[in-house]
Amino acid sequence: MSTELEQKLDTLTDADYARGLEVFRGGLKEAEASYLNACVRCGLCAGGCHYHRTEPELENVPGRKLDHIASVFKAHFTTMGRLAPGLVGAKRFDRDMARAWVDAVFGRCTLCGRCSMNCTIGIPLPALFRAARRALGAMGLVPEDLQATVENSLQHGNNMAIEREEWVETVEWMEEELQADTGDPEARIPLDKQGARCLFTVNPREAKFFPLSLQASAKVFWAAGEDWTLASDGGWDLTNYALFTCEDDQAAAIVKNLTDAMTRLGCQVLVIGECGHGYQSARWMGPEWLKQRFPFPVVSILELMDGYLNEGRIHVDSARNQEPVTLHDPCNLVRHGGISEPQRRVLRRAVANLVEMAPHGVENYCCGGGGGQLAMSRYRNRRLAAGKKKADQIRATGAKVVAAPCHNCIDQLSELNKEYQLKVQIKTVAELVAAALIVPTHSEVLP
Amino acid sequence: MPNQLFTPLGTAVVAAGVWAVAGLLVLRARARAFGSRQPFAAAAGDPAAGIRYAFTGAMSPGAKESVREHLPSYGLGLAFHGGIFTAFALLALSLAGFELPRSLWLGARALLALGAMGGLGLLLKRLLKAELRGLSRPDDFVSNLLATAFVALALVSPGQAWLLSAILLLFYAPLGKIRHCLFFFMARSHFGAFFGRRGVFPPGGSHVH
Numbered sequence: 001m002s003t004e005l006e007q008k009l010d011t012l013t014d015a016d017y018a019r020g021l022e023v024f025r026g027g028l029k030e031a032e033a034s035y036l037n038a039c040v041r042c043g044l045c046a047g048g049c050h051y052h053r054t055e056p057e058l059e060n061v062p063g064r065k066l067d068h069i070a071s072v073f074k075a076h077f078t079t080m081g082r083l084a085p086g087l088v089g090a091k092r093f094d095r096d097m098a099r100a101w102v103d104a105v106f107g108r109c110t111l112c113g114r115c116s117m118n119c120t121i122g123i124p125l126p127a128l129f130r131a132a133r134r135a136l137g138a139m140g141l142v143p144e145d146l147q148a149t150v151e152n153s154l155q156h157g158n159n160m161a162i163e164r165e166e167w168v169e170t171v172e173w174m175e176e177e178l179q180a181d182t183g184d185p186e187a188r189i190p191l192d193k194q195g196a197r198c199l200f201t202v203n204p205r206e207a208k209f210f211p212l213s214l215q216a217s218a219k220v221f222w223a224a225g226e227d228w229t230l231a232s233d234g235g236w237d238l239t240n241y242a243l244f245t246c247e248d249d250q251a252a253a254i255v256k257n258l259t260d261a262m263t264r265l266g267c268q269v270l271v272i273g274e275c276g277h278g279y280q281s282a283r284w285m286g287p288e289w290l291k292q293r294f295p296f297p298v299v300s301i302l303e304l305m306d307g308y309l310n311e312g313r314i315h316v317d318s319a320r321n322q323e324p325v326t327l328h329d330p331c332n333l334v335r336h337g338g339i340s341e342p343q344r345r346v347l348r349r350a351v352a353n354l355v356e357m358a359p360h361g362v363e364n365y366c367c368g369g370g371g372g373q374l375a376m377s378r379y380r381n382r383r384l385a386a387g388k389k390k391a392d393q394i395r396a397t398g399a400k401v402v403a404a405p406c407h408n409c410i411d412q413l414s415e416l417n418k419e420y421q422l423k424v425q426i427k428t429v430a431e432l433v434a435a436a437l438i439v440p441t442h443s444e445v446l447p
Numbered sequence: 448m449p450n451q452l453f454t455p456l457g458t459a460v461v462a463a464g465v466w467a468v469a470g471l472l473v474l475r476a477r478a479r480a481f482g483s484r485q486p487f488a489a490a491a492g493d494p495a496a497g498i499r500y501a502f503t504g505a506m507s508p509g510a511k512e513s514v515r516e517h518l519p520s521y522g523l524g525l526a527f528h529g530g531i532f533t534a535f536a537l538l539a540l541s542l543a544g545f546e547l548p549r550s551l552w553l554g555a556r557a558l559l560a561l562g563a564m565g566g567l568g569l570l571l572k573r574l575l576k577a578e579l580r581g582l583s584r585p586d587d588f589v590s591n592l593l594a595t596a597f598v599a600l601a602l603v604s605p606g607q608a609w610l611l612s613a614i615l616l617l618f619y620a621p622l623g624k625i626r627h628c629l630f631f632f633m634a635r636s637h638f639g640a641f642f643g644r645r646g647v648f649p650p651g652g653s654h655v656h
Contacts, residue, residue: 029481030478030479030482030484030633030637031484031637031641032481033478033481034633034634034637035634035637037627037634038630039624039627040587040624040627041579041582041587042524043576043579044513044520045513046578047512047516047517048512057578058582061578061582084622087584087589087623088584088586088624116638120513120524121630121631121634121635122505122635122639123638124637283488284488286488287486288486288487290487291487293487293488335647338492338646338647359512361650362647362650
């Protein structure tokens with residue numbers, strides 16, 4: 001057990017537990033109250049969880065994780081929980097339960113939601129785990145490294161604390177590379193272009209470690225003649241780790257960087273780069289956090305690329321991607337985001353041999369890197385062990401390339417690649433499209 | 448069959464039924480008191496279509512791995528619930544003094560027999576599988592035993608003992624996990640609406656901005 005956690009548990013007072021319960025209660029609506037009353041503890045959710053698939057023990061059964069939450073709900077918020085706690089399994093929120101909550105919702109869950117699909121009742125367990133994470137946050141029990149990522153976003157406008165100067169230099173460097181790659185000295189990666197149609201947002205990992213991803217997206221935009229821009233200051237980072245700490249005020253402050261940039265630059269479409277949690281944060285949760293309907297559409301770059309191909313704005317030659325490719329489905333993008341087909345349509349055109357994993361799409365397995373796991377070092381070994389299911393899936397396809405439209409997933413898949421000796425390359429969808437692009441002449445590129 | 452509605456046990460069954468319905472309505476009201484959430488994000492799909500799918504296709508073996516991989520449990524569950532519904536139908540007929548037509552009696556007995564076996568099978572599974580035992584609370588065993596007894600007695604001894612079992616079952620319904628007879632529908636509706644809105648349910652639906 002983590003020393004850091006035990007030390008924090010030592011300092012908790014009754015007031016902390018009361019505040020945690022108050023925040024937990026405040027996060028519940030009719031839907032969540034229904035879910036908490038509905039579990040029949042049939043255990044059929046077990047196989048739906050990649051933690052349980054790789055380590056079949058009771059604490060990894062989603063229903064067990066839920067039971068830790070439901071026990072406290074019953075004890076504090078139901079009549080039967082107060083009258084007959086032993087009968088219905090109600091437990092007061094104390095040190096042991098707080099520890100159990102942390103272990104269950106941070107340590108053994110990526111919020112991937114695969115258990116929801118396999119639940120007999122139809123309980124979206126992540127909704128309840130989010131309420132629990134929020135309560136733990138109010139008690140100061142969010143793992144420090146995960147919270148530090150959120151603090152970076154709040155203080156620096158991006159989760160890797162990249163300074164504006166460094167970001168601008170990276171973009172300028174990539175612009176030079178794009179010009180060299182396309183042979184078009186007019187090719188641009190626009191920064192702060194007022195009135196551009198699309199504001200494109202990226203994961204800071206692209207700036208720091210994977211600039212070729214950014215270059216690939218830029219090449220696709222160039223070929224399509226898209227009117228687009230990046231923001232030079234707050235509003236270029238699509239990530240929002242407060243989705244994982246579940247502290248909604250902080251999440252709202254982070255997503256506001258994007259809406260402010262849209263307003264400042266007068267753009268019409270907010271385009272989310274290849275990132276699962278970034279898409280869910282901006283497309284689905286952002287309006288809820290800010291309590292407002294966005295006056296612009298939020299789309300994934302996957303949808304844009306699908307549209308370019310359909311409309312004939314770009315052309316690809318699949319022969320340029322000859323090696324077998326398999327597609328990873330990021331949970332936040334597919335199961336929670338509803339974006340499942342655009343990337344498949346794109347890849348069917350851009351690669352010669354697309355081999356699907358079994359299962360895939362909404363039934364996909366999480367890679368193990370979701371839910372903020374990559375930022376919680378104390379659970380690293382569990383994360384890599386739980387990723388074995390995904391590693392086995394990849395190996396079974398015989399693919400040499402894994403297309404992963406999510407930079408968090410790419411990080412986890414890269415670790416799995418080493419850990420399980422998969423010997424695959426891991427690329428974004430845009431990188432594969434860029435490699436297959438039939439490059440237009442200068443005059444063919446629309447202004 | 449004599450009308451049992453005005454016998455002491457028959458009246459007690461009705462009273463227990465009223466208690467069960469009232470208890471479930473209170474639970475529903477308490478859940479609703481938590482308030483509803485008005486979504487701000489623009490829908491990508493149709494929540495109503497999501498709900499329809501959640502109650503149909505999403506529960507089928509084709510869409511649900513947990514069903515595909517646990518077909519015996521799925522079968523036991525279906526049989527158990529079929530038996531419970533049959534026993535309640537017979538209870539209503541019995542209280543009203545109606546005789547089940549002979550042509551239907553064989554089918555009803557078959558459903559009850561399957562239901563009792565389903566309940567017993569699920570109980571044994573819960574007792575014998577260590578992981579499921581670890582997940583279980585006394586409530587799980589009490590709920591199963593009450594429902595299984597109600598179905599089995601409807602089959603073998605549809606007299607006073609059966610009516611007594613009905614009283615106990617109805618009395619317990621809002622107190623323990625049998626409350627899922629209400630919350631299954633509430634939870635699954637929310638589940639379907641959530642994924643319907645996001646364009647995830649039904650599969651193959653159009654995703655709009």
